[in-house]
Amino acid sequence: MAKIIGITNQKGGVGKTTTAINLAASLAVLEYKTLLVDADPQANSTTGVGFDLHNITQSLYDCMINEVNAKDVLLRTQVPNLDLIPSHIDLVGAEIEMIDYPNREGLLKKILEPIRDDYDFIIIDCSPSLGLITVNALVAADSVAVPVQTEFFALEGLGKLLNTIKIVQNRLNPELQIEGILMTMYDGRLRLCNQVVSEVRRHFDDMVFSSIIHRNTRLSEAPSFGKPVILYDAESKGSINYLNLAKEILQKNNLTKIQQQDRVIQ
Numbered sequence: 333m334a335k336i337i338g339i340t341n342q343k344g345g346v347g348k349t350t351t352a353i354n355l356a357a358s359l360a361v362l363e364y365k366t367l368l369v370d371a372d373p374q375a376n377s378t379t380g381v382g383f384d385l386h387n388i389t390q391s392l393y394d395c396m397i398n399e400v401n402a403k404d405v406l407l408r409t410q411v412p413n414l415d416l417i418p419s420h421i422d423l424v425g426a427e428i429e430m431i432d433y434p435n436r437e438g439l440l441k442k443i444l445e446p447i448r449d450d451y452d453f454i455i456i457d458c459s460p461s462l463g464l465i466t467v468n469a470l471v472a473a474d475s476v477a478v479p480v481q482t483e484f485f486a487l488e489g490l491g492k493l494l495n496t497i498k499i500v501q502n503r504l505n506p507e508l509q510i511e512g513i514l515m516t517m518y519d520g521r522l523r524l525c526n527q528v529v530s531e532v533r534r535h536f537d538d539m540v541f542s543s544i545i546h547r548n549t550r551l552s553e554a555p556s557f558g559k560p561v562i563l564y565d566a567e568s569k570g571s572i573n574y575l576n577l578a579k580e581i582l583q584k585n586n587l588t589k590i591q592q593q594d595r596v597i598q
Contacts, residue, residue: 334367334451335585336444337511338473342496343462345547346481347516349376351577354458354570355477357560358578360414364452364587366544368409369441370419372459372470378418379551380411381409382558395443396468397429400445411560415451427464435581437504440468452587462496470500475511479545481533482518482525487532492565510542511581519547543577545570 339352354367370377371392375385394400395417405492407416430436456469458560478493480486492515501508513536516592519525532541545551551570554561561570 334448334454335475336448336454337581338456338458338476339479339495340458340466340469340476341478341480341489342460342462342466343481347479347514348460349374349380350551350555351378351477351479351514351516351545352455353380353555354454354562354574355577355581356390356430356453357411357414357494357562358574359453359455360411361562361575362578362582363413364582365413365450365493365543366446367406367415367417367451368443368455369417369440369454369456369469369507370536371423371456371465372419373421373465374459375419375421375423375424377417377556378420379417379558380527380555381411381414381418381560383418383572384480385420388418388420391412391418391422392443393420393422393426393510396423396426396439396462402443404521406447411563418462423465430464436464437471439473440465441540444472454583463495463542467500467504470497470508471505473505473508477511477514477541479514479516482515482528484524486528487535489531510539511584512545514541514545514577518544518546541577541580542572543580545577 339348356366360366368557390577395402405417409416411446457515460467480490515529546569548570550565550568551561554564557564
């Protein structure tokens, strides 16, 4: 049965979609059957793994509103072991259409249940908001990974998000865990970046992933070619960072034992 991880932060521009795409691709390359669910109406995860939105006939919207089976929406990506449930701009209207639905917060969980046994991991890319679609993702997920940009306002936004997660735990999904806090867009030459990393580690200790995602040109370029960075440039810093993150998550879930000397140097 798949471990479902939501990638979420209500703050935009923190590397959330980049993390969803590249973590999913890295897990797939490590031979874990992985499903990427694009739950963001901007559909950046969908285009980021090589699909043209004009060619998408059915999406997560159809699953949530028209009760289409998830298996009928699945797309095979160019990465072996990686499938996608695409998004569409129509998803913007789904929140309004779902207002009167019974158990509206549990729709995504219901959609994923029949295909959960087909995968080792399901990664959900959430929108940069705390609306009903994101709440659906938090209810469906076993855990959340929180990308946090290494900048001054990081802690402020993080506190609000953790409070929201606590509310979801109390009211809708008591099993929800925090997989980890991921520091992104890190530049070791900047004193501020190092200060933010130290501060987040001091406040949240073991909740923070050891892996850090550095600022990397290849990582920024890859989506414009419709590829995860591991296909675009497997030897780039960004690719290595996300492989390390995938390995760390596998270790955390006791799915593999990676010797310290086998870890790729960050």
